[in-house]
Amino acid sequence: MIDLRSDTVTKPTPGMLQAMVKAEVGDDVFGEDPTVNRFEEKMAAxxxxxxxLFVPSGTMSNQLCLNVLTQPGDEVIIDELGHVFNYETGAAAHLSSIQLRPVKGTRGKLTPEQIEPAIRTTNEWDPLSRVIALENTTNKGGGACYSKEELTEIRKLADRHNLAVHLDGARIWNAMAATGIDASFFGSIADTISICFSKGLGAPVGSMMLCSREQKKKARRYRKMWGGGMRQVGLLAAAADYAVENHLPLLKKDHERARQFAETVHRSSHFNITMETVESNIVLFDTIEKSAKEWVEVFTSNGIGVVPFGQHTVRATFHFQITDDQYDQLLSTVSEL
Known part of the structure; x- marks a missing residue:
C-alpha cells in the first residue's frame, strides 16, 4: 500500500529507535526526566x-494553550476549518468551559478584516473575546501557509483589542519549509504555540506546548488532571528530538512530490484541482463523476491509500517514508486511472 492517508502513518527509523534506547530517563511527573527537560528547553529557545511542555498529542497541546489563555465563559475566534473546531471532540467547551466562534476564512486562514467583525463588544450579555486561534499549515485548507505579513497584521489587530494569539502549529515544520520563515518569528507573534513531532517529522508520539513559564506551571497541573502526566517520557522525547534533527530537511522533498502529484491529477478529466493551492505536503482535489468515497475505493483497490475530505474532495498527504519506487508507481497508477 502506498499510504497517503496522512503523514502520521510513518514508523520509527532505525536511527530513531537507537536514540530511544540510549535516552537518559527519569520520572517526568517529578520533573526528573533529563531528556525531556532538555528537549523542552531546546524547542522553547x-x-x-x-x-x-511535552504532551502526548496535538489536541492536548491545543487545549492546554486555550485553557491558560482564557477563563470559563470566554470566546475564541477561529477559522471554520480549524482543527480545534472540527477535530477535537468539543474539548474546549468540555475541558475549559469556553466557546469557539468560527469565522469563514480562505482555505483555513483568517485576515484581520475577517476577524475584526467577530470580536465581541463589552456588553455584559456578550461572551468576552479572548483569543484568536490560527492554524499553520491548515489541514482542511489543504496545507495553506501564512506569510510573515499576514501574521504580523493579525498580531497588530490582537494587540489593538487586547487579545491573545494561539498558533496551532501541528505542521509548523511544513510551513517553515515552504515559506522559509524562521521559527523564532512565530514566537514573536504568538502567545502560545502547539507543535507536533508525529506528523511530517515521523516521531511515533508527541507534541509540545510552547508558552511562558507561568503558563507552563498551570498547564502542568492540567496535563496531570487530563491524564497526560507521563513517567520515563524521555524515550519519546528522544524520538522527537531525533526527528527534528534528522527529518526536517526531508520536508521539501515531500512538498516537491506533492506538487508533481498534483500536476498528474490536474491532467485527469476525472478531477479538478487548483495548482496554486498546493503549498506544502497536502493535496486536496475534487472529484467529478463519482463521489470522493467511491474514488477512495478505486484508489484503495489500486494500492493507494487516500481519504475522503468532503462529499467530492479527496486528500493525499505526503511523507518521507514513501520510497522512490512507490512514488513512481503512484504517478503511473494515477495517470492510468
Missing part, C-alpha cells in the same frame, strides 16, 4: 518562547 528555537521558537523564541520561555518554556515548553
Amino acid at each position: 528555537h521558537f523564541g518562547m520561555e518554556a515548553g
